[in-house]
Structures are given as C-alpha cells and as structure tokens.
Amino acid sequence: MFDKLIYVLAVLTLILFIFNIFYKGNTVQSCLLFMLALLPLMDLKITNETWGGFKTFDAIYFYAFIFLFKDFVTVDLRNKNNIYVFLFICLSITMLLSGLLSEFPNPTYFNIIKIFPIFIFGRFFITECLKDPSFHLKAINALKISYVTALGFLFIQTIVGLKFTFYPDLNPNTIDPVFHMVRYPGMFYDSQGSGQYLAMGSFLFLFIESNSKQKSYVLNYLVFLLAIYGISLAGSRAAFGGFVMGILVLLFLGGRKYRVYGSIALVLGLVGYLIIAPQSSVFDRSKNISSDFQFRESIWKETIKISDEHPILGIGWGNYRSYTTRHVQDQYLEFADGEIVYFGEPESGYLKILVELGYVGFLTFALFILIPLVKGVKSSFTNDHDKRITFLIAPLIVWMVAFSTVYTIFDSRILIMVISMIALIITYPTKRDCQHELD
Numbered sequence: 001m002f003d004k005l006i007y008v009l010a011v012l013t014l015i016l017f018i019f020n021i022f023y024k025g026n027t028v029q030s031c032l033l034f035m036l037a038l039l040p041l042m043d044l045k046i047t048n049e050t051w052g053g054f055k056t057f058d059a060i061y062f063y064a065f066i067f068l069f070k071d072f073v074t075v076d077l078r079n080k081n082n083i084y085v086f087l088f089i090c091l092s093i094t095m096l097l098s099g100l101l102s103e104f105p106n107p108t109y110f111n112i113i114k115i116f117p118i119f120i121f122g123r124f125f126i127t128e129c130l131k132d133p134s135f136h137l138k139a140i141n142a143l144k145i146s147y148v149t150a151l152g153f154l155f156i157q158t159i160v161g162l163k164f165t166f167y168p169d170l171n172p173n174t175i176d177p178v179f180h181m182v183r184y185p186g187m188f189y190d191s192q193g194s195g196q197y198l199a200m201g202s203f204l205f206l207f208i209e210s211n212s213k214q215k216s217y218v219l220n221y222l223v224f225l226l227a228i229y230g231i232s233l234a235g236s237r238a239a240f241g242g243f244v245m246g247i248l249v250l251l252f253l254g255g256r257k258y259r260v261y262g263s264i265a266l267v268l269g270l271v272g273y274l275i276i277a278p279q280s281s282v283f284d285r286s287k288n289i290s291s292d293f294q295f296r297e298s299i300w301k302e303t304i305k306i307s308d309e310h311p312i313l314g315i316g317w318g319n320y321r322s323y324t325t326r327h328v329q330d331q332y333l334e335f336a337d338g339e340i341v342y343f344g345e346p347e348s349g350y351l352k353i354l355v356e357l358g359y360v361g362f363l364t365f366a367l368f369i370l371i372p373l374v375k376g377v378k379s380s381f382t383n384d385h386d387k388r389i390t391f392l393i394a395p396l397i398v399w400m401v402a403f404s405t406v407y408t409i410f411d412s413r414i415l416i417m418v419i420s421m422i423a424l425i426i427t428y429p430t431k432r433d434c435q436h437e438l439d
Contacts (some may be wrong), residue, residue: 084123296405
C-alpha cells in the first residue's frame, strides 16, 4: 500500500510540473527552477527496478530534452565550457565499453541511459547561467526553498518517528545496533545521504543578496544554525567532517568579512559539540573509529585488488554487488535477525567508480570535479569576482570529503546538488556582469 502511495506522489509531482509549464512558460529557466525548488521530490520512482527505476527527475529532463531541444543543441564553439561536453562523451564511451566487457552488462546499459538526464540538467543549467547572470541568485533561492522543506521534514520525523518517510524500507544503518541510536534519514533512504545534503546546502544560507533587510540575514543565519543540529541528527561523521572542511575553506579563501563568518560558525560548531555530543550518534560512534577504520580498510584493500585485475575499464558500471556476490563473498553484513546484505559499494564513492569504470572512467570523473574546483579557487583570489563564490566552493568540498567514505550519487538529489554547485562555480558572474546582484 505504501509503495503505491509513493508512486501516486510521483505522479502528482509530474502533474504539478505540467501546471508549472502552463503558468510559468515552457522555458529552460522555468524547468530548472521547478526542479530546484522541489528537489526533495526529484528522487521519487516512476518505474520499478525491473523497468530501470526511473525517477521524476529523469522524466522532467527527458521532457526538456525533447521540447526544448533547440536550446540544448545550441553550441558556441568559443565557449570554454564545452570541455564538459567532451568529458561527458568520454564517460559515456567508457561506460559502454565497460559494459561490453563486463560479466553483467544489463545494469551498465541501464545506467548509461540514466546518466543522460543529469547531463541534460547540467548543460541547461550552464547555458542558462551564461545567458542570464541573475539566474545564479534565482537558482540559489530555489535551492534554499528545497533545503528548508527537507530540514522541516527531518524535524517532524524526529517527533513522529521513522514511519514518517518516503521509503517503506530504510537503509539498515538507520538504527545503530551497537549504540542503540537512531540516525535520522529525513527525506532520504540513507542517513548518510541526508547528512551530506544538509552539510552541503547549509552554506547556501551564508549567500545573501546585497542590501537585504536585517530580517533576511537573521532568518538565513538561523537556518544555518539549525542545519548544524540537522547534520548531527543524521549521525554521519563523514558529513560532519566535510562540514568542518567547508568552514575551513571559508577561513582560507573568503574575504575578511567571510573569515569572521567562518570563525563564528566554527565556534558555534564547537558549542554545538558540547551541547549535542552526549546525545548525538555522530560523536558516540566516533569512539569506535579505530575499529571502523580497520573494517573499511579491509574492504578498500580488496576493492583495490579487484581494480588491479580490471585496471582500464573496470568491472562495469553498477556491478559491484553482482561481482562481489559471485567472486568476493565475504563482503556482507549479517544483522541480528539473520538477514545478510551484500555490499553495493566498497565504503568509498571514489573506489566504487575506480573499480567499476577503471582508471579511464575515474580520471574522467575526477576532471568533472577538479576543473571547476580549480576555477572556483582561482576566481576567489581575483578582484573580478565576488568573494561569495566561496559559499559555492565549500559545498563541493563538503561532498568531496564525505564521498570518500560513502557513495551517495545514486540519489538524484545529491547528484543534482553537486552538479548545481559545479554549474554555479564555472559560470559565476563577474562584478561587471552582475553588479546589481553581487556588489
């Protein structure tokens, strides 16, 4: 019954999208803002796994690809951002070849189809930002709406209980059997995904439009403080570590004013630690960090061994569980009720990509992240760009840190957040281009 209600909610989301087209217009910008403002609903499935497990996000951007095709194919050969089109083509070819050589080709072919919506989204996002510099602020405000919705959902869940969720079956790590604590997942299937999303999105509330009223500053900073508490409820040490690294980014890359903000945030984080630590699963679980690391290290070593056996193109995208179930059968968890769950990833997002796509795919993936990151850091040191670009760099750093211990981009919402930060960084307007918004 619950599964059917989820599909109903997905259908209602698509109907709402149709109404949005009629009222806001059939434009790239209206599609993007709809998706960003309703981000928590973008991971709802519209087909079961047998039919590919396609989601509301996929449907919206296949629609955009068909009915806004002219905007999609418009290419400016002078645009330096065409490098991302080239990288996408390389990644697609790598996935295809990897699937042809894999023992389990079908999952790879499905995944090739499913990467097109995120590429469509990223290309539309970049072209819209280049066309209209003011779209940056519109996109950030839409992401803030989504974030507040997700944060509110999380707080309600802590009161009502875990039955208040989109998923009939949550990740087994939601309830920690060792410390007997709940790691609240909010709108996500996995509490670690929730932690990553909350840690990334929190920095957007430091990005405030110039000449805003004092009330706007107060509300944004209040959400930022609530986000710290939300991260602790998710119980993700990786997300909390990423959040701390994001604060350090502000201290090193931001202007003097933002260094003050970063210092205040760091102090508030320490105060939060003293207040929350006795009850939080983040810090209690850290007492066992040595044994956790040894456990992860054993998996990492085995994954590297598999990668060495398939160095160039890997074992095929999405095939980690199938491969280890057949060839490395000791990678599983056994729960108190006797249930056995084989690992779907090697406790590291980077290693999952390396083992499934080989060195070629991993290098392509790394360039997708590193090129905009380097561009953003360089821009933060120039006088042509507003220092608030650091509030977009910090979320990307948060994700990069957290991704080292858990693969989360299977969730469309996390992937959309990552691509949004990349698009906003590489197209960040200069003061001259968007003076009225960013001065």
